[in-house]
Amino acid sequence: MWNLTRFASSRLSRTRRLFSSAIPGPCIVHKRGTDILHDPWFNKDTGFPLTERDRLGLRGLLPPRVISFEHQYDRFMDSYHSLEKNTKGQPDSVVALAKWRILNRLHDRNETLYYRALMDNIKDFAPIIYTPTVGLVCQNYSGLFRRPRGMYFSAKDKGEMMSMIYNWPAQQVDMIVLTDGSRILGLGDLGVQGIGIPIGKLDMYVAAAGINPQRILPVMLDVGTNNQKLLEDRLYLGLRQPRLEGEEYLSVVDEFMEAVHTRWPKAVVQFEDFQMKWAFETLDRYRKRFCMFNDDIQGTAGVALAGLLGSVRAQGRSLANFPDQKIVVVGAGSAGLGVLSTAVQAVARMTGSHETAAQNFFLLDKDGLITKERKNLDPAAAPFAKDPGQIVGLREGASLLEVVKKVKPDVLLGLSGVGGVFNEEVLKALRESGSTRPAIFAMSNPTMNAECTAADAFKHAGENIVFASGSPFENVQLGNGKVGYVNQANNMYLFPGIGLGSLVSGARFITDGMLQAAAECLASYMSDEEIQKGILYPSINSIRHITAEVGASVLRAAVAEGLAEGHGEVGPNELAHMSKEETVEYVFRNMWFPVYSPLVHEK
Numbered sequence: 001m002w003n004l005t006r007f008a009s010s011r012l013s014r015t016r017r018l019f020s021s022a023i024p025g026p027c028i029v030h031k032r033g034t035d036i037l038h039d040p041w042f043n044k045d046t047g048f049p050l051t052e053r054d055r056l057g058l059r060g061l062l063p064p065r066v067i068s069f070e071h072q073y074d075r076f077m078d079s080y081h082s083l084e085k086n087t088k089g090q091p092d093s094v095v096a097l098a099k100w101r102i103l104n105r106l107h108d109r110n111e112t113l114y115y116r117a118l119m120d121n122i123k124d125f126a127p128i129i130y131t132p133t134v135g136l137v138c139q140n141y142s143g144l145f146r147r148p149r150g151m152y153f154s155a156k157d158k159g160e161m162m163s164m165i166y167n168w169p170a171q172q173v174d175m176i177v178l179t180d181g182s183r184i185l186g187l188g189d190l191g192v193q194g195i196g197i198p199i200g201k202l203d204m205y206v207a208a209a210g211i212n213p214q215r216i217l218p219v220m221l222d223v224g225t226n227n228q229k230l231l232e233d234r235l236y237l238g239l240r241q242p243r244l245e246g247e248e249y250l251s252v253v254d255e256f257m258e259a260v261h262t263r264w265p266k267a268v269v270q271f272e273d274f275q276m277k278w279a280f281e282t283l284d285r286y287r288k289r290f291c292m293f294n295d296d297i298q299g300t301a302g303v304a305l306a307g308l309l310g311s312v313r314a315q316g317r318s319l320a321n322f323p324d325q326k327i328v329v330v331g332a333g334s335a336g337l338g339v340l341s342t343a344v345q346a347v348a349r350m351t352g353s354h355e356t357a358a359q360n361f362f363l364l365d366k367d368g369l370i371t372k373e374r375k376n377l378d379p380a381a382a383p384f385a386k387d388p389g390q391i392v393g394l395r396e397g398a399s400l401l402e403v404v405k406k407v408k409p410d411v412l413l414g415l416s417g418v419g420g421v422f423n424e425e426v427l428k429a430l431r432e433s434g435s436t437r438p439a440i441f442a443m444s445n446p447t448m449n450a451e452c453t454a455a456d457a458f459k460h461a462g463e464n465i466v467f468a469s470g471s472p473f474e475n476v477q478l479g480n481g482k483v484g485y486v487n488q489a490n491n492m493y494l495f496p497g498i499g500l501g502s503l504v505s506g507a508r509f510i511t512d513g514m515l516q517a518a519a520e521c522l523a524s525y526m527s528d529e530e531i532q533k534g535i536l537y538p539s540i541n542s543i544r545h546i547t548a549e550v551g552a553s554v555l556r557a558a559v560a561e562g563l564a565e566g567h568g569e570v571g572p573n574e575l576a577h578m579s580k581e582e583t584v585e586y587v588f589r590n591m592w593f594p595v596y597s598p599l600v601h602e603k
């Protein structure tokens, strides 16, 4: 079932070939003069050629010398490197925020240059615009606020959303990331300040999936906050009221979804960082009506499954051994339960039996091991709750240490949001694992919420482990030239491809089959040689390439299910007759690339 065909080794050179042939088409602009200079979508700063300055009424509004895009890029990177030098030795949070500020200023001024800088320096810049720094930015959003980005729909806008949606200046929107700020990374309820997450996710969409930045829309649904500290903060920019609950809450989300799909029926909506009860409820409510998915449940599940399959291969075993792996999942929230149900489905497909598929999985939450004896057992966790009769030596609520000692798992996977729960004792206990190569996935974000650090994992659990974390860590030097490889197990490897594949297929819904195709594509991406070294996921430097492959797999799955209605000029028949290679090239062709387009003014 898992096709492990290696993709062409020249994957990066093919990416470059596809981009180098891209000639920028003209871009219609409905403004002139300073209005253009103040619009980051069109602004080229000193890069406007003289003829364009004439055409657009810019002559005299800029210093006379025309600076090339490459020169502007170098100038920006020089100032970034000076900032790095000048902030050396300062606390990490100060440096991180300074870097975020310089990038944010460019984002606000000139998006073309910003996205080129982001794409070309994705390994260095992703930790600033995405996890971990985006968490710090959200925590400090009200104080850092200078200008709005995206749209804000609040509980006070009830009845107005259908008209408000037309306030957005773009004619077309393809990709929306929506949050209600109720569970931002592992940082809890940050209310309106959570808007930083949709912004960061959509930056990744532009960088990885080549979604045109004029067609993205970050959205905050502000239904209040239960964070007392924020409610009392004089700078807080959100509604000062407790969160709406029940039908009142759902009616706000319903109204937003209707409004969006009235104006842009083909837009894909990604739900992000909703607290668990609403994450599941909204997914269930909308997935058969709109083209939407929940990244924390579904995107994370695919990335984790790819990593789990990779860790079986890292043991030198075939994927047929996956059902025998003992896997302890710590965290029974939206992410943990999403991972577990996807992994259990994969086992069921392999073994042909649903009944026994969950037997090697152990689930813990803040109250320890979850069994059928759990009082007020959450129905979402119930399918994974252990029958006390079948877990000799373990009881309801057993601690993580007890579970690890007893189960001797092959994999310890954390999605608890709690930093350090894989403590020294737990990691040392993993040395007694039955596995030849235990795997540790400390997937919680941001860095301080990771269940353990990479250094601690290799130090306490042994040098033979495979390690992955949600936020980036440096590789660990183990001495004698040996390196403990650190993987980033983050849904960023899938959500851009899921969104892009759904968009360019013109699918009305995102099905389990499309999500499974995305996970299988990621799982098959790495070579045996890489996997043997403990490298489970591609380098972030090749994120555009992996996203194109994932997008193509999603598209092909949509075609196979008869859901692909086509996109732009390309109809469903054409999509259905594309070979695998042609599908990847079609996906690439639909990616936006940051170059200055000639601007043509139209009234």
Ligand SMILES: NC(=O)C1=CN([C@@H]2O[C@H](COP(=O)(O)OP(=O)(O)OC[C@H]3O[C@@H](n4cnc5c(N)ncnc54)[C@H](O)[C@@H]3O)[C@@H](O)[C@H]2O)C=CC1
Binding pocket: 183, 184, 185, 186, 187, 275, 276, 295, 296, 300, 303, 330, 331, 332, 333, 334, 335, 336, 364, 365, 366, 367, 368, 414, 415, 416, 417, 418, 421, 443, 444, 445, 446, 449, 469, 470, 471, 489, 490, 491, 492
């Ligand atoms: N790496 C990635 O791609 C992703 C990472 N995450 C991270 O996963 C974390 C959890 O996210 P959600 O599931 O949405 O949160 P959630 O709030 O829905 O669930 C958290 C779960 O952890 C449990 N928990 C809390 N303290 C614990 C402890 N001391 N020991 C064991 N379990 C404990 C809770 O009981 C709950 O079941 C967050 O930090 C988030 O950043 C989420 C999605 C993707």
Ligand SMILES: CC(=O)C(=O)O
Binding pocket: 131, 184, 185, 186, 273, 295, 296, 444, 445, 470, 490, 491, 492
């Ligand atoms: C990565 C992500 O989606 C999260 O930590 O919530």
Ligand SMILES: [Mg+2]
Binding pocket: 185, 272, 273, 295, 296
């Ligand atoms: Mg998330």
